[in-house]
Amino acid sequence: QQQVKQSPQSLIVQKGGISIINCAYENTAFDYFPWYQQFPGKGPALLIAIRPDVSEKKEGRFTISFNKSAKQFSLHIMDSQPGDSATYFCAASRNSGYALNFGKGTSLLVTP
Amino acid sequence: DGGITQSPKYLFRKEGQNVTLSCEQNLNHDAMYWYRQDPGQGLRLIYYSQIVNDFQKGDIAEGYSVSREKKESFPLTVTSAQKNPTAFYLCASRRGVQGATNEKLFFGSGTQLSVL
Numbered sequence: 001q002q003q004v005k006q007s008p009q010s011l012i013v014q015k016g017g018i019s020i021i022n023c024a025y026e027n028t029a030f031d032y033f034p035w036y037q038q039f040p041g042k043g044p045a046l047l048i049a050i051r052p053d054v055s056e057k058k059e060g061r062f063t064i065s066f067n068k069s070a071k072q073f074s075l076h077i078m079d080s081q082p083g084d085s086a087t088y089f090c091a092a093s094r095n096s097g098y099a100l101n102f103g104k105g106t107s108l109l110v111t112p
Numbered sequence: 113d114g115g116i117t118q119s120p121k122y123l124f125r126k127e128g129q130n131v132t133l134s135c136e137q138n139l140n141h142d143a144m145y146w147y148r149q150d151p152g153q154g155l156r157l158i159y160y161s162q163i164v165n166d167f168q169k170g171d172i173a174e175g176y177s178v179s180r181e182k183k184e185s186f187p188l189t190v191t192s193a194q195k196n197p198t199a200f201y202l203c204a205s206r207r208g209v210q211g212a213t214n215e216k217l218f219f220g221s222g223t224q225l226s227v228l
Contacts, residue, residue: 002154009152032215043116043202043219044155089154093215099145099170100217104154 003027004092006103013110019077021106023090026071030092034100035064035075038087047088048075080110115139118203118220125190125197126228133188133223135203142208144186145217148172149200158201161186190225198227 006023013019023033034049050057050064050073057064063076077084087107091100116137125131137144143162147155157170161180175194180186186205190197203220 006154034215034217036217041221043204043221045219046216049215099157099160100155101157102147102155104152 002104003101004090004103006090006106008106009104010107011109013080013108015080015082015110015112017080019080019084019108019110020074021088021090021108022072022074023103024072025092027092027094028071029094031095032093033064033066033073034091036089036091038089044089082110082112084108085110116203116205116218116220118223121221121223123223123225124228125225128192130189130191131225133190133201133225135186135188135220137184137205139205139207139218140183141205141218142183143206144180145204146176146178146186146188147202147204149202149222155202158188197225200224
């Protein structure tokens, strides 16, 4: 049973455009929401994370928007670049000590 | 050079055979995890260990076994009971135990397991 639902499954964006990936969760006990980036043949790496006490967090071109009442959060990649082409996973966990529950991933392709 | 080392990078299993995937970390992390990745399925938790000599089943533990005899090592055995073992296996670690403030999960580069 998927605890975190992610969409879209794949996304094609032109260079310079905005990439948006959405996630939704059901468990209101979740209080940690990271995004991971994975390149082919490699393990995922933490990109950015947010806690529910803030509605937005920005790091460079990457922004997480968080809507606690809707139980949704999203990743926005501004000025998308071909080097951003990768698979992105959202995740959630209850208390920082618990194992992460991952979404199914979004394959992003940024075209030149 | 600190990190998580998974070996081998590619592994082939014959019918009825048990195989063991290695995971070693030199980050002095307490918690270690095994995830299975299938195309379009995301990462699913197999087993995790918060401390040496203790581990818990994840969502898809059937057909797998683990041990945690040393802090730096968390090997995963894929047994013959796992009927569909072909997947990309990822090991990860995290510094703190439950309630710790450092939540970042560090991943290895993975092992691709295929059935002959």
